[in-house]
Amino acid sequence: MDNISINTTNIIPFCSIVIPCYNESLQILSTLETIKKYLDSKKHIWEIIVVDDGSQDDTKEIVRSFCLKDPRVQILTIPHSGKGWAVKTGMSKANGNFRFMCDADLSMPINEIDKFFEHMAKGYDVVVGSRELSESQRFNEPKIRHVMGRIFNLFAKKVSLTDFYDTQCGFKCFKKNAAEHIFSRQTNKGFAFDIEILKLAKKANFNLIEVPIVWYHKRPSKVKIHIDSIKMIKDTFLIAIRHNK
Secondary structure (H helix, E strand, O other): OEEEOOOOOOOOOOEEEEEEEOOOOOOHHHHHHHHHHHHHOOOOOEEEEEEEEOOOOOHHHHHHHHHHHOOOEEEEEEOOOOHHHHHHHHHHHOOOOEEEEOOOOOOOOHHHHHHHHHHHHOOOOEEEEEOOOOOOEEEOOOHHHHHHHHHHHHHHHHHHOOOOOOOOOOOEEEEHHHHHHHHOOOOOOOOOHHHHHHHHHHHOOOOEEEEEOEEEOOOOOOOOHHHHHHHHHHHHHHHHHHHOO
16 A cells, blocks of 8 residues: 655644545546535644545546645555445544545535534534435435335345444544544445444444435446345345344
């Protein structure tokens, strides 16, 4: 793994934004500019950590150029291993008191992050974004994707004994101690990692809450319905066996 970070400050950031990405050259620059503009509007110290999961396009070069312009942004590059491993890598390098997991397409409007921090201030250790609560709003998603997602969430609730309506949403926030505990124990590298980190959080008795978000379907999903669904089902069973003891 190599990285670019020219941040020499020892001040602990208020928040770390961890962005896993794979072949995101068409949108990663816009995402970084949008997040930076939002964070700069606040009075907090922050950092952004982009984890490139072995991209085959120009993602790395685009992010590296951005990093050189702002020392608060850094890139970590790893061999292609899966979204779960990219998130784990970023969380393990994060320094913030609050650590936010963010999809590279920024399908959730950036100001929705305020909801997460508001709940953190109320004492929650883990705040999970949800597209499936009654107050949630989701736009432009192909019906088959929505239906398959709901079926998988019902399956995950039954098998892994989680009580979340949307385990797979790519926006989650963790307090520092919760992140360190959870991600140091995470083993799943793929798309089922969300289920494992939620199981680990529940198992450790962290205080969790699921909050409704606004969400836009912006691009074809990197989840291949037939191939990845089978693997996610298998991984969910393995996670349940490992963590339901």
